[in-house]
Amino acid sequence: MKKIIVLTGAGISAESGISTFRDSNGLWEQHRIEDVATFDAWRRNPDLVLEFYNQRRKQLYEVKPNAGHSALVKLEKKFDVQIITQNVDDLHEQAGSSQVLHLHGELKKVRSTVDENLVYTLEGWELKKGDKCEKGSQLRPHIVWFGEAVPMIATAQKLSAEADIYIVIGTSLNVYPAAGLVYYVKKGTPVYLIDPHAEMLPDVKNLTVLSETAGKGVPKLVKQLLAQGKG
Numbered sequence: 626m627k628k629i630i631v632l633t634g635a636g637i638s639a640e641s642g643i644s645t646f647r648d649s650n651g652l653w654e655q656h657r658i659e660d661v662a663t664f665d666a667w668r669r670n671p672d673l674v675l676e677f678y679n680q681r682r683k684q685l686y687e688v689k690p691n692a693g694h695s696a697l698v699k700l701e702k703k704f705d706v707q708i709i710t711q712n713v714d715d716l717h718e719q720a721g722s723s724q725v726l727h728l729h730g731e732l733k734k735v736r737s738t739v740d741e742n743l744v745y746t747l748e749g750w751e752l753k754k755g756d757k758c759e760k761g762s763q764l765r766p767h768i769v770w771f772g773e774a775v776p777m778i779a780t781a782q783k784l785s786a787e788a789d790i791y792i793v794i795g796t797s798l799n800v801y802p803a804a805g806l807v808y809y810v811k812k813g814t815p816v817y818l819i820d821p822h823a824e825m826l827p828d829v830k831n832l833t834v835l836s837e838t839a840g841k842g843v844p845k846l847v848k849q850l851l852a853q854g855k856g
Contacts, residue, residue, distance in 0.1 A: 627790065630708075632806055633839075634710075638712050639838075639839075640839060643714055644681075664770055672754065674765075681713075682751070682752075692839075697722055697847065701722070706724065712727075715731065715732070729768065734746055736758075736766075743760065744767055786809045786810065793818045794819045810829075819839060
């Protein structure tokens with residue numbers, strides 16, 4: 626069975642109503658990165674950081690997967706599909722995708738501030754000051770903040786190198802190290818880039834660009850791949 630690796634960014638969730646970071650009216654226009662998405666911000670003003678992620682978590686409970694998410698699930702009928710997502714929402718899982726690797730953490734999870742291996746699923750949308758892990762330390766969002774290491778990047782690089790087909794959806798390919806994953810794909814592997822603002826990548830061969838939203842472009846590509854034959 627052929628292996629399809631899918632790299633997704635904020636664009637695939639935008640049509641579900643999740644605010645994107647870098648577009649106009651995105652989250653970072655309302656908040657400075659330095660104030661809400663770094664460890665220094667957490668030390669300086671944990672109340673603001675908690676509120677920022679509480680509001681994002683609350684929003685996540687109000688939205689649903691869109692046609693882009695749902696179309697990717699259909700690929701599992703004929704292919705071994707692994708999704709690598711830069712998103713911290715769980716819309717891929719809600720849609721039914723069975724293999725999802727989160728590069729930048731998960732919004733519905735929290736972790737200990739003294740032991741990063743103590744990760745918990747949060748009940749509800751609100752994480753409060755005074756919510757502690759079993760070792761008595763304050764819980765923080767289970768998010769990879771700017772300036773922090775990306776623990777799953779090596780796994781994502783390995784998966785990218787194993788791809789028989791590689792699909793990039795809804796990402797500007799500006800945020801590293803995730804943006805570099807496409808360069809781990811084997812020479813000759815078909816690469817598809819779906820994004821309304823997509824541009825050709827001069828160093829990526831065998832590239833097909835679909836300048837469409839995920840909701841339109843992903844179902845089209847999935848239909849095409851399923852029609853091509855066996856996985």
